Amino acid sequence: MKVYNTLSRSKEEFVPLTPGEVRMYVCGVTPYDFSHIGHARSAIAFDVIRRYLRFKGFRVTFVKNYTDVDDRIIRRANERGVEAREVSEQYIAEDQKDMASLGIVPPDVAPKATEHIPEMLRLIEALVAGGFAYVVDGDVYFEVRRFPAYGKLSGKNLEELLAGARVEVDERKRDPRDFALWKGAKPGEPAWASPWGPGRPGWHIECSAMAMKYLGESFDVHGGGEDLIFPHHECEIAQAEAVTRRTFARYWLYNGFVNMGAEKMSKSLGNTLNIRDLVQRHDPEALRLFLIGTHYRSPVEFTDEGVRERARALERLRRMPLEAARLGASGAGGPDGGLPATLATARAAFAVAMDDDFNTPQALGVLFDLSRTLYAYADLVGRGERAVQPFVEGVSVLVALANALGLLERTPAGAEGPADVRARVGTLVRERDQARKRRDFTRGDALRAEIDRLGWSVEDTPSGPRIAPKTGG
RNA sequence: GGCGGCGUAGCCAAGUGGUAAGGCGCGGGUCUGCAAAACCCGUAUUUCGUGAGUUCGAUUCUCACCGCCGCCUCCA
The missing domain is CATH 3.40.50.620 (HUPs)
Structure with a gap:
């Protein structure tokens, strides 16, 4: 190192x-x-x-x-x-x-x-x-x-x-x-x-x-x-x-x-960038991803848009464990498509990057490469063409590497919102599911819009709706 | 004045003496009731600020120039 x-x-x-x-x-x-x-x-x-x-x-x-x-x-x-x-x-x-x-x-x-x-x-x-x-x-x-x-x-x-x-x-x-x-x-x-x-x-x-x-x-x-x-x-x-x-x-x-570029940290009016305010308007892990997306020794220009951009990227990684949970239950068997070897390569590449003066941007490149490989594999699992177990292992590797950077450690604070909202979302999701089964898509879309307003997203998968609190941005 | 750093695609950002990771965005496609997510394909080969040099070959080394920035007893 x-x-x-x-x-x-x-x-x-x-x-x-x-x-x-x-x-x-x-x-x-x-x-x-x-x-x-x-x-x-x-x-x-x-x-x-x-x-x-x-x-x-x-x-x-x-x-x-x-x-x-x-x-x-x-x-x-x-x-x-x-x-x-x-x-x-x-x-x-x-x-x-x-x-x-x-x-x-x-x-x-x-x-x-x-x-x-x-x-x-x-x-x-x-x-x-x-x-x-x-x-x-x-x-x-x-x-x-x-x-x-x-x-x-x-x-x-x-x-x-x-x-x-x-x-x-x-x-x-x-x-x-x-x-x-x-x-x-x-x-x-x-x-x-x-x-x-x-x-x-x-x-x-x-x-x-x-x-x-x-x-x-x-x-x-x-x-x-x-x-x-x-x-x-x-x-x-x-x-x-x-x-x-x-x-x-x-x-x-x-x-x-x-x-801070043009928006220099001026004590005068409200744009002092203290951490308290930043974590109000940004997911802390997105902020972390933004900051470690530049090598630690280089200067970095802070922009809110830059952090929002990283929040979208973070979503790709955050979905990974959800996908593992969804597919893992199937216990599907099949060939592993050489995935275990790819995992070993990714681990090694991650270490090479980090061993070189903590090159986090390069290490992140490894993580995103790995996530694309895993999603592609997951598609094949969904079609019954690959075993699910190597995928689940792959996700745990991804999470372990992300954890070494302090990412994927937790969901955004309070993202789930109050319990009553959660219950309400649950009800709406069930209603929507029933409406869709009746092929009443107008009603279904209206319900989805309402769920969206409550701060949740709902996505249809072959194994039923998947809901998640909306994050980032 | 002294010391140090930077200039890579629309934006962010790695990297290497042998011809450019990754992310965001964008375009096309697959899937979907429609979406979303995901996947596939494309998106810098008159090219890595400009000019010259070294080299078989430079974005990567050297020099000059242009532009930007940090530190030089407040400062993460």
Whole structure:
């Protein structure tokens, strides 16, 4: 299996530190607002990576943090006249709901920065003791010059960084490139006691401290959105490796951004694409299919039409298990038409695609190829020309592969609707069936229209009507 | 200015030094009371942004150019 490692800017053979086991850390959100489409993409990208590693048989330890102390949280809290903690706790809860709605497997550990102050203090103390950090009026800064490897992840050198006009000059820092490990308390800000007086941690130190706490000084995968490469992860590496002198994370994986095109995410009017709104108007699995239809490292342009298009494609896959249930009961025998061999080929092709830096678009191509093969086979089963058992097995293969991508895991939430509607649909379907038997098609079509209005579709098959809640679109 | 990426059919999107997966859409057909779903056939061979080069051969490598985008201490 190969993965693209940003550290080396190349695809590398993936070899975990401990055979059969993968330890990974992904940067989570700063909870000061609802999570948005960009967070969804990152979450889904790493969810797929995690699921596939599991599918391959690795034992995966997955850590995703919450940065629950931050300028934006404090600002939001001040606006509302509440404690910062109240803001962060609220949006952590909202994020967890959103992640669940997207079918994200919860992390094994979801550490919060504020609950790891002692770990951070210990790390900062070690950096100060080692001569990598210095104290100025209650602030502690990392001295970038003392860590020559600074820049190795982002491909920057120290001179270029100095040339960058956007570096804010702070006279108290020995070098403009130095960054804060600890910020002395200002009035109205949350603060913790430290050897340098009350204050709060800098942005980067939490991830170094928490990753090492839960995954060890050296672990396999560190990921996040590509914007985190610099400065965040560059600083994490400096903080950790200066102290441990060991490789912090070995493979650095980044997802690309979601672009909004003309409809830029404007905070002004209603088109902020937060996950809460998105799953209102789209099937979450269609959204997932849309996002993984582009390779995780490439930018993707979000459009509602694009998601609706994927919803239609998703239907092809969703019908597969229904077809298996319908035909499976027949127990029909016959030749297998070489289907078992095709299934093995599909499995292998899926693995080839995913083993190549998680090439989900290619893997999806394999799934759709397989579904067409299976439907064609199903037609022959319907005509009594093929055995049904290989088909049922084929569908279970398809579902297993789809599950490795987080697809076909569940029906859309609430798609079945309220029980009374369900009962009403059932009645109408029976009435329609009887009308059709009388060849009263006018009545039958009217009933179908009514069923349609209730949000269900009815299709006639040789073995009777098949009903399903309408999804997608 | 520095670093990096992208430009493939109507739309989305993989991919390979030897002549282009898949999805959506569209056209034709089979099936159906009609549909729907499914299946079959077709849908980039003056071609993979433009020009030049390397090569027996390039969409795939090199260079230039055009267009678009990301990062350079808010940011998934």
